[in-house]
Amino acid sequence: MASMSDFRRVADNVRNWGRWGEADELGTLNFITPENVAEAAGLVKHGKVFPLGVDFGSSGPQGAFHFRQNPLHVMTIDGGDAATLLEYGPKWLQNPAAAQLAGYFEGNPMRFNDDIIIMPLQAATQWDALSHVYYEDYLYNGFPADSVTSAGAFYCGIDKVDSKGITSRGVLLDIVRLRGVDTYCEMGNPITPDELDAAAKAQGVTVRRGDIVLVRTGWWARFLETGDGGEPGAGLDWTCASWLHDHEVAAVAADNLMVENPVSGIDGAFLPMHMLCLRDMGLMLGEYWDLTALAADCAADGVYEFQLVAPPLRVTGAVGSPINPIAIK
Numbered sequence: 526m527a528s529m530s531d532f533r534r535v536a537d538n539v540r541n542w543g544r545w546g547e548a549d550e551l552g553t554l555n556f557i558t559p560e561n562v563a564e565a566a567g568l569v570k571h572g573k574v575f576p577l578g579v580d581f582g583s584s585g586p587q588g589a590f591h592f593r594q595n596p597l598h599v600m601t602i603d604g605g606d607a608a609t610l611l612e613y614g615p616k617w618l619q620n621p622a623a624a625q626l627a628g629y630f631e632g633n634p635m636r637f638n639d640d641i642i643i644m645p646l647q648a649a650t651q652w653d654a655l656s657h658v659y660y661e662d663y664l665y666n667g668f669p670a671d672s673v674t675s676a677g678a679f680y681c682g683i684d685k686v687d688s689k690g691i692t693s694r695g696v697l698l699d700i701v702r703l704r705g706v707d708t709y710c711e712m713g714n715p716i717t718p719d720e721l722d723a724a725a726k727a728q729g730v731t732v733r734r735g736d737i738v739l740v741r742t743g744w745w746a747r748f749l750e751t752g753d754g755g756e757p758g759a760g761l762d763w764t765c766a767s768w769l770h771d772h773e774v775a776a777v778a779a780d781n782l783m784v785e786n787p788v789s790g791i792d793g794a795f796l797p798m799h800m801l802c803l804r805d806m807g808l809m810l811g812e813y814w815d816l817t818a819l820a821a822d823c824a825a826d827g828v829y830e831f832q833l834v835a836p837p838l839r840v841t842g843a844v845g846s847p848i849n850p851i852a853i854k
């Protein structure tokens with residue numbers, strides 16, 4: 526087990542504060558250049574599209590955390606409303622919403638349905654914004670932690686990264702395949718930097734500056750089998766933060782609940798990789814990505830690189846965003 530001194534030594538090494546200027550809120554997304562984006566588009570050869578987002582609904586993976594709930598989807602106008610409102614129109618006219626709807630439907634064949642979704646932005650497939658995790662009073666690039674207020678994040682909110690797409694070359698590192706396990710990488714053996722290298726080598730792919738790296742642990746496939754969002758699996762060991770730093774990757778995402786290994790590896794720190802990646806490096810984390818179909822295709826054609834398009838919602842001051850990323854080959 527490593528100590529907080531080990532953690533601080535790595536934090537000092539990987540910290541990117543000031544690297545792209547004092548006002549920077551993009552972090553390692555700065556590694557993505559127009560050339561990266563153009564090169565990624567050139568990887569589209571067959572028009573095969575892989576949606577990497579999971580279902581947003583009541584059977585999602587929350588339950589692992591008591592402080593998060595699965596998305597709640599509610600219909601606010603539906604097919605029954607028109608008939609009822611027209612039948613009882615005058616009776617409902619004291620209700621402005623009902624009166625307005627009845628006005629739209631009367632003498633008009635057009636009908637419509639509306640809905641609302643209520644969810645923690647961290648509940649399903651998502652990006653963690655750089656303001657999601659911090660320690661010792663500072664966010665990425667030295668912005669004060671108290672700049673995240675009940676009015677939202679003044680710095681490093683998810684709305685600050687839209688200029689980057691987010692799109693680049695995506696590279697899948699399939700650890701399920703590397704380890705030769707059935708469905709998923711069980712708790713106990715965190716994924717090491719050597720395994721990331723070994724997976725890249727076995728797959729014949731090189732991770733380069735500006736890439737978005739996707740790591741398959743099989744956790745999502747396991748969740749679909751069991752429905753148990755609280756069952757931990759192996760994630761990236763905290764030392765992978767240095768690997769991501771050395772390879773100058775733009776962002777990392779995985780098919781599990783927290784990218785990193787649930788058992789910290791540092792005595793006295795929970796989620797050390799979150800602290801190193803989001804706060805020190807300025808590297809965004811993607812969680813709950815469904816990599817199963819993409820991995821099957823990559824194994825079939827031996828091509829582990831693709832165009833990745835994963836724009837967040839521009840929720841003002843939010844510290845994360847639900848997404849439906851798309852890989853295109």
Ligand code: UVW
Nearest residue numbers: 647653782783784812
């Ligand atoms: C925490 O649980 C704090 O973060 P995440 O959802 O990114 O794993």
